[in-house]
Amino acid sequence: MISDLLQHIVEAGAVEQNVSKQEAAETVRSPAHTTIITHFELARTLERANRRFATFLQAEMTRQGVQEIGPAHAMLLLTIGDDELSVGQLMDRGPYGGTNLSYYLKQLGECGYIERIPLARDRRTVRIRLTEKARELCADLTEVAAKYHRLVAGDPENIRKMEVAFETLDRLERAWATAAIFGSPGER
Template sequence: MNLAVRHAEGLEPPVNTQALDAYIEAIRLIERTHRRFLDVVKDELDRLGEEEVNNVQAVLLHNLGREVLTPSELKSRGYYMGSNVSYNLKKLGELGYLTQERSTRDRRTVRITVTEKGARVAGIVDSLLARHMQSLGPIGGVEQDSLDGAAQILRRLDRFWKDQVLYRL
């Protein structure tokens, strides 16, 4: 039952439908823009002839950077739509893009690091992002203040949704 019907039947308080439409559009745009970013990364990998890793794996390597993290720490840093992070980490390890070592203190914990081969792929994503920063304002019409505002709103949505789950609001 949709919100308008629930409101008409007295099950929900009145809703500002324009705000609701904007909220739904924002949710859709979040997913779509992330998917498009992954398309851009894939296009860059294809253009450079990098066939061994996919776009999600390249973003994983970029998000790992030069740090030593657990898989759960890495997963919390990014959104890897439609992907199995554990599978991708295993595959990247098999291909020599990262190393996985068990912690000496807690044998259940695995720490992952990027190899030089993985750093090269992370560098591709770095270069792509740096190139985008040169044209994002002049060509895309997106300035830093706008990005800061968008990031602030997305952080608030993230926190709002997290609280919805944690506190069952």
């Protein structure tokens, strides 16, 4: 049913773009496969890639002797980077829920990775910034990730493929966010 729906969407888009149904069907099929890649398969692949990346981060952090925080904490530190952000800004930049984010920030503060700076005009509001310990960890992780990036990217063609993958994932993320707020296209 989902495959039929996706096929219908592709065919409808083809009509709008004056492309034949056969050409439209071929655009959603991988040349090596006869199955249609759906949003569900993409989401599952993203989840697996995210878990693999978390495993990679954990292994690198263990090699560096960092055991008091996990990969989710490291990603939060990398999200903060050189900025000084409010909790609301952090929530906008990453996939953090309020409760999880507060818990992660509490742990990072206790372990000496972040500083909380109260605003002068409203002491209840704080800005978050990295400590030197966190900046060193982020630099180390960024250096290791750069080595793997060079290994995977390798040449201009692979770099372009990564750019296309990023652009596609970014478009999907925006489409899913819009659908979550406004409903699917047929419901508007």
